[in-house]
Amino acid sequence: MRNKLLVSWVDHSDETEKKTQLRELITVYEGPANDRGKAKGRENPMSSGWYDKHTPEELARLKSTTEHWFRTTAQTSANDNGWTSYSKVRTALKGARYAKGWIPNNAKATNDYKHKKSLVYLCNVFHNPYIKGYFEDRGITVYEELYALSEMIQWIWRSQIRDDKPIKLFIPSERMRTLFIRWLNSTNVHELIRSHRKQAA
Secondary structure (H helix, E strand, C coil): CCCCCCCCHHHHCCCHHHHHHHHHHEEECCCHHHHHHCCCCCCCCCCHHHHHHCCHHHHHHHHHHHHHHHHHHHCCCHHHEEEECCHHHHHHHCCCCCHHHECCCCCCCCCCCCCCCEEEECCCCCCCHHHHHHHHCCCCCCCHHHHHHHHHHHHHCCCHHHHCCCEEEECCCHHHHHHHHHHHCCCCHHHHHHHHHHHHC
16 A cells, blocks of 8 residues: 655635635525615524524514525526525425425435535534533633534535535524624635634733
């Protein structure tokens, strides 16, 4: 068996060229529909706990907003549309033009959705508090924002962006959208980690 040399990924961490390409392929919606996910006080819109506290009428308004985005902004066929949230609110949020485009928010390592062109991410991801506490009790720093970003990026990469084809994104959670845009505009992973360390300090 031929010996293989391990090359430090740090030596190849400049993502400028790739991120430039991705910015040309990814359209992140910026408009009034994002008001649904705007943080108010200590509230975390689109988080699992947030959904538990909201009424059927409020979920219906979010469903209507999602339907409107797919119909008027994305303007793609139902087969090309993908969306996710937490399974417990799937039935309440599914609507016209995207109901059959459900992609589990923990979907990984599958090619079943690589034809999807327009995506709606209705989650605001946080660590399981027990798992987070376990690590922190042992002096291990947990970067909540980087965890959330990683989960979202893996979900988005189920779509046709994995084949370098354009996609449209609706991420109403202000926190999750900000994380994604910050990542998209960063030069490399080191830069992103450093910025989060400064914020956490």
